[in-house]
Amino acid sequence: MAEEKLTKKVTRQLISRLAEYEHGFKRKTSRIVVCLGVLYLMYLFLAGDYGLLRIHRQIDERDHLKERFTQQVAEAADYKYRLTRIKTDPHYIEWLARTRYGYSRPGEIIYHLDYKSR
Numbered sequence: 001m002a003e004e005k006l007t008k009k010v011t012r013q014l015i016s017r018l019a020e021y022e023h024g025f026k027r028k029t030s031r032i033v034v035c036l037g038v039l040y041l042m043y044l045f046l047a048g049d050y051g052l053l054r055i056h057r058q059i060d061e062r063d064h065l066k067e068r069f070t071q072q073v074a075e076a077a078d079y080k081y082r083l084t085r086i087k088t089d090p091h092y093i094e095w096l097a098r099t100r101y102g103y104s105r106p107g108e109i110i111y112h113l114d115y116k117s118r
Contacts, residue, residue, distance in 0.1 A: 046052050085092045097103040104110050 044051060047054070086096075102110060
C-alpha cells in the first residue's frame with residue numbers, strides 16, 4: 001500500500017513535470033512564431049513590393065518624371081514658337097543668319113572681337 005501511494009505520488013509528479021515542460025515548450029514555440037510573424041510583417045511593411053522604401057523611391061521617380069515632362073513641354077513650345085517665326089518672320093531669319101552663321105549683306109565688313117577675361 002505504501003508502494004502504491006509512492007508510485008501514485010511519483011507518477012503525479014512526473015505527469016506534472018511533463019505538463020510544465022510541455023506548457024513551457026508551447027509557450028517558447030508560440031513566442032518564436034509570433035516573433036517571426038512580426039519580423040515578416042515588418043519586412044513587408046518596410047521592404048516588400050508595397051513597402052515604404054519602394055513607395056518612397058517611386059514617389060521620387062514620379063517627381064523626377066514630372067520635372068522632365070515639364071522641361072520637355074517647355075522645349076517643345078519653344079521649338080514650335082521658333083518654327084512659326086522661321087515660317088512667317090523674315091527679320092528673324094536674317095537675324096539667325098547673321099548671328100549663328102556669320103552671314104552679311106553685300107558690302108558689309110564683319111569684325112570678330114575676342115574678349116579675354118581678366
